[in-house]
Structures are given as structure tokens and as C-alpha cells.
Amino acid sequence: MKDTYRHKGLRKQLINELRRKGINDEQVLAAMDALPRHFFLDKAFEEWAYEDKPFPIGHDQTISQPFTVAYQTLLLQIKKRDKVLEVGTGSGYQAGLLALLGARVYTVERQEGLFQKAKLLLKELKLGNIRCYLRDGYKGLPEFAPFDKIIVTAGASEVPEPLLEQLAIGGILVIPVGDPVQHMHRITRLSESNYQDESLGAFRFVPFLKGLEKEE
Ligand code: SAH
Numbered sequence: 573m574k575d576t577y578r579h580k581g582l583r584k585q586l587i588n589e590l591r592r593k594g595i596n597d598e599q600v601l602a603a604m605d606a607l608p609r610h611f612f613l614d615k616a617f618e619e620w621a622y623e624d625k626p627f628p629i630g631h632d633q634t635i636s637q638p639f640t641v642a643y644q645t646l647l648l649q650i651k652k653r654d655k656v657l658e659v660g661t662g663s664g665y666q667a668g669l670l671a672l673l674g675a676r677v678y679t680v681e682r683q684e685g686l687f688q689k690a691k692l693l694l695k696e697l698k699l700g701n702i703r704c705y706l707r708d709g710y711k712g713l714p715e716f717a718p719f720d721k722i723i724v725t726a727g728a729s730e731v732p733e734p735l736l737e738q739l740a741i742g743g744i745l746v747i748p749v750g751d752p753v754q755h756m757h758r759i760t761r762l763s764e765s766n767y768q769d770e771s772l773g774a775f776r777f778v779p780f781l782k783g784l785e786k787e788e
């Protein structure tokens with residue numbers, strides 16, 4: 573895999589576009605500038621990797637639009653060594669970005685083909701501390717809880733109770749909720765039983781699905 577001057581130039585343009593669209597977290601922008609998005613797309617879409625658009629990654633799924641990735645990531649306020657759960661590994665791009673920001677990443681995917689592919693790619697790229705699991709993300713990863721941050725990258729119709737339970741006190745859960753359009757929610761756990769829920773901008777995600785999907 574090559575990251576050419578052309579790719580780097582296109583990436584700079586994308587970063588400027590995100591800045592113009594209101595992304596003002598320089599740490600997040602720097603990490604996106606450092607991570608070649610074209611590594612996470614099929615060769616056929618490489619030409620468009622630096623447009624602010626979602627793209628198909630197979631199995632009816634998409635890599636999220638860069639603006640959405642930037643927005644969800646800035647809401648998480650990642651600090652070095654944060655223990656982060658991502659639900660919906662997909663291409664692995666978001667997981668890679670979180671690792672570049674210094675997080676210890678646990679990412680779960682329900683679709684076996686995507687899980688295998690992302691796991692291999694993330695290992696090859698050596699972006700930091702990332703562990704991949706083939707799991708139903710609705711249930712989270714109880715054996716590794718609590719998490720400082722949790723990010724869901726598929727559109728949920730409700731906030732899964734297990735994810736609320738697996739959030740550390742002071743932790744943040746970022747999740748798009750609603751059908752067919754989702755509103756981004758940032759939920760902060762204030763104490764054992766108190767949560768603050770902020771409803772933010774509207775987005776359109778691929779659906780959050782239940783159970784595992786095995787390869788034939
Ligand atoms: N974060 C991804 C975007 C993936 S799109 C990226 O950076 O590329 C959403 C992903 O969530 C899809 O791959 C889909 O298979 C997965 N998904 C949907 N429901 C899920 C569930 N219950 N558990 C785990 N993954 C799920």
C-alpha cells in the first residue's frame with residue numbers, strides 16, 4: 573500500500589474542507605491528516621477516498637463520511653490511554669483513528685467478512701493498540717468494561733442498556749439514535765445511576781443490526 577504525494581495533497585484538501593464545515597478540533601484533524609483513508613477502501617474507490625462522502629465496503633455496509641467520523645471523534649474528547657469501545661468496526665478506519673489519538677481500542681463487528689478484513693489490515697498498519705472482536709455490539713464487551721468512551725457507528729433505534737452499563741463514571745457514549753434519520757447523542761455518565769443525554773445534529777447511518785452474521 574502506497575501513500576503518495578498526491579494522496580497526501582488530497583488529504584490536506586479534505587482536512588481544510590472539514591475545517592470549513594466546522595470541525596475545530598486540531599488534534600482530530602491532525603490524526604485524520606496522518607491516516608490514509610484510501611487504505612480502507614477497495615481499489616475501485618481509491619480515486620474518491622478524499623471526498624467527504626461515505627463509500628461501500630462490501631456486505632451492504634459503508635465507511636462513514638469523513639465529516640461524520642470527525643464529528644463523532646471530537647464528541648468523544650479522546651485522551652491518551654482512554655479505553656474505548658467501538659461498535660461497528662466496518663473498514664477499521666474509525667478504530668485506526670482512535671488508536672492514532674492514543675486510545676486503547678476495543679472494536680466489535682457482527683459481520684464476519686468485514687471483521688476478518690479489518691483485523692488483518694489494522695494489524696498490518698500497526699497504528700497502535702487495537703483489538704478486534706466478532707461480536708454482537710448490542711451487548712458490548714462486558715469482560716473488558718468499564719470503558720472511558722464508547723462509540724457506535726451504526727444507526728440505533730434505541731440506546732442499548734448494556735452499553736450504558738459498561739460506561740465508566742465520567743465516561744462518554746456517542747451514538748446515533750433514530751429511524752430512518754438519526755440524531756447524534758452524547759451521553760455522559762455522571763454517577764452510578766445518573767446520565768446526561770445531549771441530542772445533537774441529524775445524520776443517516778447504516779442500521780444497527782442484531783446478532784452475528786457468519787460467512788457462508
Ligand atoms: N466505523 C466503520 C463504519 C462502519 S458502518 C468504519 O470506520 O468503517 C457500521 C458497521 O456496523 C457495519 O460494518 C455493520 O456490520 C456494523 N454493525 C451493525 N450492527 C452491529 C452490531 N449489532 N454489532 C456489531 N457491529 C454492527
